[in-house]
Amino acid sequence: MKIAIKNANIITMDKNMTQIENGYIIIENDKIAKIGDMQDYQEEVVEEEIDANGDILMPGMVNTHTHISMIPFRSLGDDCKDRLRRFLFPLEMECMTEELVYKSAKYAICELLLSGVTTIVDMYYFESEVARAVDELGIRAVLGETVIDFATCDSDKAYGGLEYGEKFIKRWIDNERITPFIAPHAPNTNNTEALIKSNEISKKYNVPISMHISEMDYELKHFREKYDKTPIEYLESIGVLSERLIAAHTIFLTDNDIELIKKYNVKIAHCIGANTKSAKGICPVSKLVEKDIIVGLGTDGPSSGNTLDLITQFKLFANFHKYINKDRSVFPASSILRLGTIEGAKVINKEKEIGSIEVGKKADLVIVDTKSVNMFPMFDVYSVLVYSANASNIKTVFVDGKCLVKDRKFTNIDFDKIREDLIDEMREFKIKAKDKEKEILE
Amino acid sequence: MKIAIKNANIITMDKNMTQIENGYIIIENDKIAKIGDMQDYQEEVVEEEIDANGDILMPGMVNTHTHISMIPFRSLGDDCKDRLRRFLFPLEMECMTEELVYKSAKYAICELLLSGVTTIVDMYYFESEVARAVDELGIRAVLGETVIDFATCDSDKAYGGLEYGEKFIKRWIDNERITPFIAPHAPNTNNTEALIKSNEISKKYNVPISMHISEMDYELKHFREKYDKTPIEYLESIGVLSERLIAAHTIFLTDNDIELIKKYNVKIAHCIGANTKSAKGICPVSKLVEKDIIVGLGTDGPSSGNTLDLITQFKLFANFHKYINKDRSVFPASSILRLGTIEGAKVINKEKEIGSIEVGKKADLVIVDTKSVNMFPMFDVYSVLVYSANASNIKTVFVDGKCLVKDRKFTNIDFDKIREDLIDEMREFKIKAKDKEKEILE
Numbered sequence: 001m002k003i004a005i006k007n008a009n010i011i012t013m014d015k016n017m018t019q020i021e022n023g024y025i026i027i028e029n030d031k032i033a034k035i036g037d038m039q040d041y042q043e044e045v046v047e048e049e050i051d052a053n054g055d056i057l058m059p060g061m062v063n064t065h066t067h068i069s070m071i072p073f074r075s076l077g078d079d080c081k082d083r084l085r086r087f088l089f090p091l092e093m094e095c096m097t098e099e100l101v102y103k104s105a106k107y108a109i110c111e112l113l114l115s116g117v118t119t120i121v122d123m124y125y126f127e128s129e130v131a132r133a134v135d136e137l138g139i140r141a142v143l144g145e146t147v148i149d150f151a152t153c154d155s156d157k158a159y160g161g162l163e164y165g166e167k168f169i170k171r172w173i174d175n176e177r178i179t180p181f182i183a184p185h186a187p188n189t190n191n192t193e194a195l196i197k198s199n200e201i202s203k204k205y206n207v208p209i210s211m212h213i214s215e216m217d218y219e220l221k222h223f224r225e226k227y228d229k230t231p232i233e234y235l236e237s238i239g240v241l242s243e244r245l246i247a248a249h250t251i252f253l254t255d256n257d258i259e260l261i262k263k264y265n266v267k268i269a270h271c272i273g274a275n276t277k278s279a280k281g282i283c284p285v286s287k288l289v290e291k292d293i294i295v296g297l298g299t300d301g302p303s304s305g306n307t308l309d310l311i312t313q314f315k316l317f318a319n320f321h322k323y324i325n326k327d328r329s330v331f332p333a334s335s336i337l338r339l340g341t342i343e344g345a346k347v348i349n350k351e352k353e354i355g356s357i358e359v360g361k362k363a364d365l366v367i368v369d370t371k372s373v374n375m376f377p378m379f380d381v382y383s384v385l386v387y388s389a390n391a392s393n394i395k396t397v398f399v400d401g402k403c404l405v406k407d408r409k410f411t412n413i414d415f416d417k418i419r420e421d422l423i424d425e426m427r428e429f430k431i432k433a434k435d436k437e438k439e440i441l442e
Numbered sequence: 443m444k445i446a447i448k449n450a451n452i453i454t455m456d457k458n459m460t461q462i463e464n465g466y467i468i469i470e471n472d473k474i475a476k477i478g479d480m481q482d483y484q485e486e487v488v489e490e491e492i493d494a495n496g497d498i499l500m501p502g503m504v505n506t507h508t509h510i511s512m513i514p515f516r517s518l519g520d521d522c523k524d525r526l527r528r529f530l531f532p533l534e535m536e537c538m539t540e541e542l543v544y545k546s547a548k549y550a551i552c553e554l555l556l557s558g559v560t561t562i563v564d565m566y567y568f569e570s571e572v573a574r575a576v577d578e579l580g581i582r583a584v585l586g587e588t589v590i591d592f593a594t595c596d597s598d599k600a601y602g603g604l605e606y607g608e609k610f611i612k613r614w615i616d617n618e619r620i621t622p623f624i625a626p627h628a629p630n631t632n633n634t635e636a637l638i639k640s641n642e643i644s645k646k647y648n649v650p651i652s653m654h655i656s657e658m659d660y661e662l663k664h665f666r667e668k669y670d671k672t673p674i675e676y677l678e679s680i681g682v683l684s685e686r687l688i689a690a691h692t693i694f695l696t697d698n699d700i701e702l703i704k705k706y707n708v709k710i711a712h713c714i715g716a717n718t719k720s721a722k723g724i725c726p727v728s729k730l731v732e733k734d735i736i737v738g739l740g741t742d743g744p745s746s747g748n749t750l751d752l753i754t755q756f757k758l759f760a761n762f763h764k765y766i767n768k769d770r771s772v773f774p775a776s777s778i779l780r781l782g783t784i785e786g787a788k789v790i791n792k793e794k795e796i797g798s799i800e801v802g803k804k805a806d807l808v809i810v811d812t813k814s815v816n817m818f819p820m821f822d823v824y825s826v827l828v829y830s831a832n833a834s835n836i837k838t839v840f841v842d843g844k845c846l847v848k849d850r851k852f853t854n855i856d857f858d859k860i861r862e863d864l865i866d867e868m869r870e871f872k873i874k875a876k877d878k879e880k881e882i883l884e
Contacts, residue, residue: 053601074818075825079774103734111815256634276761277829279770306829307816312757319718320765328721367642373553374749374833376516377868383517387719387748391816392834419818426819433821 001047001401003027007038008052008367011381012357013059016066017334018382025057027363030401032349035359048403052367055395056381058337059356060118060140061310062113062362064249065210065269065298067124068108069101071422072429073303077437083278086440088303092125095429096153101126103422105133108308110415113139114408115309115391116366118399121246121269121298121348123183123210125161125195127152128170131178137413140364143172144183144210147198149190153408159194162201177400179348181208181246188219189229197241208244208348210269214257215249215280226442232257246347248298251281258287267347270339272317273307274300285317286325294332296344308338309391318386333382363433367396443489443843445469445713449480450809451492453823454799455501459776461823463730467499469805472843475508476799492846493883494809497837498823500779501798502806503752504786505689507652507740508656509566510550511543513864514871515745519879525720530745534567537871543568545864546657547575550750552857555581556850557751557833559807560841563688563711563740563790565652567596567603569610573620579855580846582806584790585614586625586652586667589640591632604643611647619842621790623650623688629673630661634680641682650686650790652711656699657691657722664721674699683708688789690740693723700729708734712781713746714759715749727759728767738786747765751833752782754837760828809838 003026010023012035024041026034069087072095078089101124112120115253119140122130127145134141145168146152147161165182172180184190184198190211202209214220214231223234233256235241241264248269253261260269270283288295297313299305307311314336321331344354354364368385370378370395378384397405404411445468452465453479466483468476488710512530514537519529554562561582564572576583587593587610589603597603614622626632626640630680631846633653634655644651656662656673665676674700677683683706690711695703703710712725730737739755741747756778763773787797796806810827812820814835820826839847846853 072819074821074830076819076821078822078825078829079771081769081771083770107815107818114815273761276765277770279764279768280763306825307832309816312832315754316758316761319715319762322721322723323718323762326721327523328525328719329521329523372834373549373556373857374751376549377514377518377872379516379518379879380520383520383748387520388517390749390754390832390834391830392814415815422468437821 001029002044003403004044004046004099005050005052005057005365005367005386006041007054009054009055009370009381010035010057010357014356014358025357027398027401030362032357032359032361032363035357039214051398056368056385057357058366058368058420059341059354060366060399061116061340062119062296062297062348062355063112063117063299063308063310064121064246064344064347065271065300066120066122066308067125067301068112068120068122068308068373069096069104069130070301070303071104071108072100072433073301073425074306076303076433077440080440083434087436091433091436092153093151095432096125097245098126098129100425100429102129102133103418103425104151106137107422108302109133109137109139110410110413110418112308113137113397113399113404114394115311116368116394117310117346118364118366118397119348119354121210122230128171131168131172134178138399138402140354140399142179142181142208144208145191146179146183146185147194150196152229162194162197162324166201169201169207173207178352179207184209184211186212186215186219187235188216188222193286195235195240198236199242199247202244208246210246210248212249212422213247214252220252230254230257232260236260249275250283251275253284258291258293261288262291262293268296269298270295271298271300271305272320273313274304276316276320278304282320282324285321286330293345294346295339296347297339307391308351311385311391312390314340314386333380333386336386337382363398363401364392365398369393369395443471444486444675445490445845446486446488447492447494447499447807447809448483449496450499451496451812451823452477452499454800455780456798456800466660467799469762469840469843471803474799474801474803474805492510492838497812498810498827499799500810501783501796502790502807502808502839502841503558503751503782504561504738504751504790504797505554505559505711505741506563506688506786506789507742508562508564508739508750510554510562510564510750511546511566512539512743512745513546513550514542514868514875515743516748518745518875519882520766522882529878533875533878534595535593537747537874538567540568540571542867542871544571544575545860545867547572548579548860549864550744551575551579551581552852552860554750554834555579555839555846556808557753558805558836558839559750559752560808561790561796563652567594570613573610576620577646580841580844582619582796582841584621584623584650586650587768588625589625589632589636590627590801591636604636604639608643611643611649613681615647615649621649623652626651626653628654628657628661629677630658630664637677637682638680641684642791644686651682652688652690655689655692656694660662661742662694664863672696672699674702678702678706678728691717692725693717694725700733703730704733704735710738711739711740711789713740713742713747714762715755716746718762720746720756724762724766728772736785736788737781738789739781753831756782756828775822775828778828779824805840807840807880808836811835
């Protein structure tokens with residue numbers, strides 16, 4: 001199977017940030033086979049030819065931290081204090097079922113694909129159901145089962161995720177598009193034993209381990225009082241820091257934490273939108289990248305970040321990090337686009353496969369509509385993508401060489417049915433959610 | 443002329459924040475004639491019937507500060523320090539012509555309408571050309587000619603805007619859709635005499651006066667050194683504070699400044715996106731609204747804020763003000779939507795005409811697509827609009843009773859031609875802009 005994309009403004013996001021203003025690429029099966037200038041294009045026999053007509057061709061984006069099956073929670077209690085423990089935990093326990101996780105995941109994958117996200121790092125409950133949805137719909141994913149110190153919707157005892165998680169890893173470890181991992185929820189919602197066990201599983205199967213770290217003020221207080229350590233220092237003391245660890249959020253970091261993150265080559269999933277909307281704080285990304293620590297961007301779940309696209313995060317990232325650094329020139333637009341593509345690929349140790357447009361890499365590709373009213377003029381293509389674009393400007397999306405979205409429509413996915421199925425499945429959830437809202441807001 | 447909109451989820455933004463989940467409205471000529479629940483709907487003879495099919499019907503949004511004709515500058519030198527004086531001022535002087543202002547304004551008005559903005563407050567040069575574009579395309583506008591202490595593209599001497607501005611006011615003062623005003627650029631780019639003269643013109647014709655105030659660190663330094671005052675204190679001392687004044691930006695405010703703003707009933711146009719992208723700072727809006735000072739939202743020019751829609755500003759507003767107040771519950775979504783509608787109307791003293799859906803008010807209305815993937819589920823309609831929506835979710839737009847956008851397409855405007863005309867007109871600008879970029883970046 002061969003596909004040609006012609007007349008594209010290609011931003012490769014390779015090491016040299018090569019841009020080909022009027023270029024072409026040839027996709028062969030799941031990979032990028034050729035890249036070049038249209039001047040040098042030689043007619044090829046291909047199954048399909050796409051004329052990008054000057055639109056931007058860029059690598060698919062990598063969302064390094066989310067919980068996609070939390071779609072049912074979106075817009076519920078957004079402005080409530082302590083929402084996690086008052087809304088989310090109890091409703092998850094009461095209402096999340098296998099079917100709801102599966103159908104929500106399918107819905108969310110549609111949203112991700114339409115917005116140009118081609119790879120996600122997801123952690124939740126019933127993660128096998130997320131894998132089933134990913135497997136069916138064709139996105140690339142790194143998926144982890146949550147381990148936590150209480151009974152959950154998918155386990156009648158605490159830490160049920162350890163057993164579920166190991167089984168899940170075995171099931172998916174050889175899959176091409178799905179990489180399984182283990183996901184202890186947070187240092188303060190797991191005991192030491194569970195954290196060590198999770199890390200052993202990660203080591204045994206050589207898969208990532210990811211958790212929320214240094215996100216909550218009460219988390220910091222807990223470790224300060226109990227061990228006189230930061231969460232990062234505590235994790236080091238029990239041997240859990242490693243190059244396999246993807247630390248999400250990391251809002252509150254000391255200089256020593258940053259040293260430890262660097263020393264162990266821990267990867268960071270930065271969720272600027274969710275962290276600021278919840279008024280928690282801002283991860284000191286400029287200090288991290290100064291030390292060449294690898295940072296990617298995440299939306300967090302749709303309950304927290306509301307949208308799953310990375311373009312929204314680009315704008316928020318730019319404005320927040322320029323503001324806190326008091327310098328409009330820090331993090332120029334091109335560097336922010338790197339965080340959403342090639343740096344995201346590094347977070348999941350897949351920078352040899354995805355994250356940039358290079359010959360031999362997977363054909364995870366996005367065409368962005370430059371005819372949309374907000375995308376003109378284009379003195380700087382990165383500026384336009386970071387400061388002007390929105391998720392609806394994404395036009396065409398390839399994952400693994402397959403065109404899943406073409407001209408804003410799915411090629412093979414019945415989105416209307418997925419939406420209807422989710423609405424049906426959510427009936428009980430909706431009633432309970434409204435009751436909970438009433439109870440809390442009164 | 444009568445139009446019915448049926449089956450709409452109406453958020454009126456009236457005093458009681460009345461919401462009609464399945465409602466209708468009747469438009470008669472330029473006004474809203476009836477509002478009600480579908481249960482009570484009685485068939486009427488109408489020229490047109492629109493089935494909103496459950497979509498959101500809300501008031502048109504009010505962008506209280508922009509410079510729409512700066513479209514040609516978008517994405518040029520975004521991440522450069524001191525961009526205003528290095529890029530914008532010299533290129534404006536050299537390249538902005540009547541035709542370029544006119545054609546850029548037309549382009550920008552298309553972008554505004556497609557995003558659901560139905561009223562703008564604009565200040566620039568050749569403002570008559572902006573008025574011409576507004577008059578032709580049908581948006582509502584409050585337009586002011588800039589007064590500044592140097593020769594400009596539309597005046598070969600300093601302060602040419604005073605004469606141009608007064609003439610401009612006389613020309614448009616009786617227009618239904620256009621309200622003219624006078625726009626001294628900033629306190630530090632005008633001498634005392636010009637500021638007083640501008641204020642006299644505003645008083646004489648009873649039109650607004652608007653300027654950038656307390657936006658620049660060097661502006662504050664200037665007034666501290668010269669008068670030992672803040673810019674606001676200085677303006678009070680020369681008699682320029684009044685209920686007619688729309689102060690844009692007001693990033694740096696002392697408690698005394700806030701007292702003065704309250705005392706004189708000065709209105710605020712808050713540009714969160716532009717102010718943070720440029721790393722300048724954040725206007726203390728929570729302190730202002732605590733004192734019932736009227737605050738609206740502005741995008742600033744497309745050179746600074748990049749997009750002209752208010753939905754982008756809603757999200758930025760939410761995240762920034764929750765973050766700086768360290769409280770996720772401040773500025774709940776509904777209050778942010780008020781800033782973009784009814785409070786914006788108050789900024790321009792038009793709250794009796796626009797800003798909410800009420801019988802007798804102008805039919806400036808927007809239908810938002812709730813079938814878009816990012817708009818589901820909808821536990822809270824305001825949450826969805828503030829945290830999930832983007833400009834491309836706007837479906838249908840009425841200004842002054844006329845349907846200008848229907849199902850994301852213009853009813854009467856030839857956008858392709860407007861775009862082509864602007865591209866043609868920009869040829870010389872583009873060359874000079876690229877030269878300037880080269881000169882500065884080298």
